[in-house]
Amino acid sequence: xxxxxxxxxxxxxxxxxxxxxxxxxxxxxxxxxxxxxxxxxxxxxxxxxxxxxxxxxxxxxxxxxxxxxxxxxxxxxxxxxxxxxxx
Numbered sequence: 001x002x003x004x005x006x007x008x009x010x011x012x013x014x015x016x017x018x019x020x021x022x023x024x025x026x027x028x029x030x031x032x033x034x035x036x037x038x039x040x041x042x043x044x045x046x047x048x049x050x051x052x053x054x055x056x057x058x059x060x061x062x063x064x065x066x067x068x069x070x071x072x073x074x075x076x077x078x079x080x081x082x083x084x085x086x087x
Contacts, residue, residue: 024078
């Protein structure tokens with residue numbers, strides 16, 4: 001979590017990102033040159049998560065914030081979570 005906030009991501013967004021990884025998601029971060037930026041953003045936008053929407057979904061299910069002691073999701077829970085967010 002500290003790496004996310006140290007990289008300039010807000011505390012709230014970092015919590016959602018880390019919770020997403022706990023639930024079986026993947027976090028991708030890449031430094032790119034200004035010349036590559038629009039191309040990389042176009043690729044990432046094809047399947048990027050809207051953090052506001054994801055945060056709202058998590059909160060509706062009772063999630064408050066990332067718990068470092070929470071157990072990562074089991075394989076069946078990951079499959080269910082991914083099915084909820086399939087495009």
